[in-house]
Amino acid sequence: xxxxxxxxxxxxxxxxxxxxxxxxxxxxxxxxxxxxxxxxxxxxxxxxxxxxxxxxxxxxxxxxxxxxxxxxxxxxxxxxxxxxxxxxxxxxxxxxxxxxxxxxxxxxxxxxxx
Amino acid sequence: xxxxxxxxxxxxxxxxxxxxxxxxxxxxxxxxxxxxxxxxxxxxxxxxxxxxxxxxxxxxxxxxxxxxxxxxxxxxxxxxxxxxxxxxxxxxxxxxxxxxxxxxxxxxxxxxxxxxx
Numbered sequence: 593x594x595x596x597x598x599x600x601x602x603x604x605x606x607x608x609x610x611x612x613x614x615x616x617x618x619x620x621x622x623x624x625x626x627x628x629x630x631x632x633x634x635x636x637x638x639x640x641x642x643x644x645x646x647x648x649x650x651x652x653x654x655x656x657x658x659x660x661x662x663x664x665x666x667x668x669x670x671x672x673x674x675x676x677x678x679x680x681x682x683x684x685x686x687x688x689x690x691x692x693x694x695x696x697x698x699x700x701x702x703x704x705x706x
Numbered sequence: 707x708x709x710x711x712x713x714x715x716x717x718x719x720x721x722x723x724x725x726x727x728x729x730x731x732x733x734x735x736x737x738x739x740x741x742x743x744x745x746x747x748x749x750x751x752x753x754x755x756x757x758x759x760x761x762x763x764x765x766x767x768x769x770x771x772x773x774x775x776x777x778x779x780x781x782x783x784x785x786x787x788x789x790x791x792x793x794x795x796x797x798x799x800x801x802x803x804x805x806x807x808x809x810x811x812x813x814x815x816x817x818x819x820x821x822x823x
Contacts, residue, residue, distance in 0.1 A: 596749070598749075623809055625809065625810065627813075634813060634814075634815045634816060635796065635813040635816075637810050637811070637812075640808055640809065640810055647808050648808040648810050650810075682749055682750065684750075686809050688809070693738075693800075693809040694740060694752050694755050695740075695750075695752070695809065695811060696752060697742075697749035697750040697751070697752075698749050699748055699749045700748075700749050702747075
């Protein structure tokens with residue numbers, strides 16, 4: 593079974609631009625979550641989707657948004673990029689309703705904002 | 707609110723020696739507890755979980771973790787460390803009954819494990 597796939601793996605943007613990151617979950621997983629990882633703040637929860645509905649949202653400004661499609665693939669968008677948005681963005685999928693709902697992570701998208 | 711504390715930023719251990727990476731948690735109600743490992747420039751890999759039942763949980767790559775409800779701890783252990791175990795380890799928690807069916811995890815800051823040859 594293929595794992596969680598995130599694209600692109602690396603990207604460089606400049607302040608003020610916007611970026612869209614993509615995530616394809618493990619086949620059959622309908623729950624997708626996004627986390628931001630930085631050296632200073634560690635892993636911070638961004639959002640969680642299930643069946644195209646946002647179930648939960650972390651404490652991030654409105655510049656951060658996401659969505660989930662009918663095939664469970666998810667995208668997140670960051671508009672008006674700031675230097676502090678430089679981070680590793682991790683997507684995770686889960687088989688909702690089964691077991692403890694452990695998350696399975698992708699390799700991440702490393703965003704550098706110049 | 708739930709939280710996780712990993713009191714050691716770094717743990718050094720000699721190859722072949724037992725290792726312990728510490729984790730304490732705070733959550734309302736019963737916890738679901740997880741350990742993940744992260745290698746450089748990679749995502750997080752699931753190691754093991756505690757849901758209920760036996761306090762000693764066995765996971766991948768020879769790792770195990772001991773759940774202690776009275777001490778609200780979930781320490782990660784391995785009897786004999788390998789150099790290849792060197793990585794960043796994260797403990798995570800969520801309440802067994804999460805609001806709106808959310809699977810959101812709260813992570814600790816991570817502990818860097820270095821296994822010295």
